[in-house]
Amino acid sequence: MLFSRTLGCPVLSASDASRVGTVAGLVVDPEHASISALRLTGVSSGGDVIPWSDVHAVGPDAVVVEALAAARFTSAAAPEVHNPLGKRLLTELGDLVGTVRDIAFDPESGAVGTLHTSRGEQVPGSGLLGLGSYAVVIRVVPGGGAHGITG
Structure with missing residues (x-):
């Protein structure tokens, strides 16, 4: 999967298929060369960062997360996001x-x-x-x- 294809994808809850938000960015952990979280926009409740461990699936049309994922992080506790594309x-x-x-x-x-x-x-x-x-x-x-x- 490519970063560019993930940005802007809807994020859905696995339990009820409700829309949690939209992928605004991916938080990269350079030390482990992996994605550690998703940053969202358009979140109606809870935090706007979801840890990667709560991601159920990433597909070409949507990202599916565990049911309570949106409440795990808040913006204040979230790691800083730097979009690597174009850097x-x-x-x-x-x-x-x-x-x-x-x-x-x-x-x-x-x-x-x-x-x-x-x-x-x-x-x-x-x-x-x-x-x-x-x-x-x-x-x-x-x-x-x-x-x-x-x-």
Whole structure:
């Protein structure tokens, strides 16, 4: 699944198929190269962040969450969200290697598979070091290249 295909998807409750909200962003945990939560818009009650552990399924047309997921987090307790799409892609040595065009992730586990760059290259999720408001930072492998970039 791609980040870009998930943004804007409706989020539904598994118990009654009611609409909980709409996916506004995915919270990425760079340390584990995985998605840790969903940030929602249009939430009628409860918090606007749902932990990934409460995600039942991610499909091309909707995200389905456990029944009480919307009440788990509030905005105040939620981790900061930085949308990686369009961000500068820098190596840990400060070299610009493009921008993040999209991110592929496993819809079951939330593991980040690959970062797709504006230069048509792919970086394995295991190379992800950090994500902030300015850039996404990736590892450099010994020998000088960015971690596993493939064309």
